[in-house]
Amino acid sequence: MSVSFRTESRHGYAVEFSPYLPNRIACATSQHYGFTGCGTLFILDITPDRKLFPYRSFDWNDGLFDVTWCENNENLAVTASGDGSIQFWDILQPKGPIKVLKEHTKEVYGIDWSQTRDQHFILSASWDKSIKLWDPSGHQSLSTFLGHEHVVYSAIWSPHIPMCFASTSGDRTVRVWDIKKPQMANLVIATGNAEVLTCDWSKYDQNLLVTGSVDSQIHGWDLRNPRQPIFALSGHEYAVRRLKCSPHHGNIVASSSYDFSVRLWDFSTPQKQLECIRHHTEFVCGIDFNLHIPGQIVDCSWDERVLVYTPQSLLVPG
Template sequence: MQGGIVYGGLKYQARCIADVSADTDNTSFLAGTVSLKEENEVHFIRLSPYGTELVCEGLFYHPSEIWDLKSCPFDSRIFSTVFTSGETYGASIWEIPELYGQSNAPQLDELVSLKEHASKLKCILWWPRGRHDKLISIDEGNIFLWSIDSSSKTAKVISQESVGMLHRLSGGSWDPHDQNVVATICESWLQCWDLRTMKKANSIENAHFRDVDYNPKKQHIIVTAEDESGIRIWDLRKPKFPMAELPGHVHWTWAVRYNPEYDDLILTAGTDSAVNLLLASTPGSSDSTPESLADYAALRMDPLLHSYSDYEDSVYGIAWSRREPSIFASLSYDGRVVVESVKPYLEKK
């Protein structure tokens, strides 16, 4: 793959893109639109076998603006959305119809609607390691743990916890190493919760968090995107100070994602119309462990491997491919999907 491959099939503005990790035969992504007046769409996009073009395998109508979209990690035809129509918010789990290739923009099959939320919904989290019958939904004031049965189209709340009036949750990430731990972000706090008790396990304070992601290979290690401080890597066992600080974006850093296989590669997206690829080995990940932050900075030199800047609008959505970890997709607000390969930078690690 030489250069970025562009998919221009989204007719409306868009914020959400997700890797279809359960599609083990293809490199594929889902993208959803946020049109205020038009009927919104979900696009099922696949990279062609030779990696030369992006093909729309399915186009589906969605009833409202899509503000969060996640693909089910164990069934390629199932995904979740958080959506809004005016002042009302909702969340549903959908199934792509089996004969989707034989019909133009067929209706999605709504498997489950998550109707217990009274506050503004922010996101849905699937446990990333595969089949799991639990689901997490987060609104501004609450965390819900659900038991999902897609065959009977039922969802039952197992437990719920409120974060109180002082904080407003904005997102989170489910620990891939521990099904019982989820990290949530709320303004100047990052809080980890034990889902068995719905109690806080630990927290990081005094930073304005925008996004968070767990290191897929190393337990207790997370990366955060912050409005003013850029990118920080933390060890949750030592939450007072970050392990490393990396450059952010010129404007807000909106999203951050660890590579699923090469955990020293980090992808970030921002409202400066750029996507950055960072090399971010944490101390202790190699045989030589730096003695101080100065040693660490000297070892790392410039962590910015490349900045992809061929966008004309803010980039809110980024997604690594789990099937082909050297590939990622990005989605700018104007509906432009770009797929890039980072293979040239793997040799520089």
């Protein structure tokens, strides 16, 4: 059974479960599909009677394309905007962001808060071809990472290796960086002939990175020998917009796509596609696993709907 919330004239771009509360979700949205207009951050709670209730909503004067929860404050979320800025929101304060940082010269398309212990940094990925590193307590970036030759779509921290992150770009590469060496990526993986929109790290194998591309393909890369992917997952009909590795199953990946579908994959078996879910009528841009409830997923779409559900293939027997 799914629960849903309509974002009413706001088109979903990114969604993330709280790392603290199993029933709380942040969703970044944009007006007019993100091409013009403003954006809204929705903080949604799953109620005991299985409804999605809008706990808070915050408006910004440009589209919001991504959101990340703070890893050391359950009431803080950070968003990425089309005006080149990132915004810090205290969800206990109903008015405006508590801080805005702007250094990018084009849209910020990705934002991520580090998850390794005692490391509290933020990454922002931008269409200006750069990635910036921020200390949340500061007022200017600590470093700028250059090297991508096209727009940067995402920058995602490794959950295993401190100071390490991966980035994806329209230059058809995924790059792995050490924040101590912003001048050059440690590793550049040429993934093929398509722009790479998204990536995620395995939560069980520090050397496994999974990517999704405009050509509808999902690939797994072993960072120790990245010349060829260790697996390829085919089935989506259009671009893979976002993917997430399961925090509960080492071999499960969920993906969302411009083909209006969400798909579940098991890359360890010959029958790799576990399930195809078509409950949206527009691009599915955001997807996330609930850290606290095995199998539960949230997604958001340009059809103005946020859905929380447990796919049939991830139901726990009994």
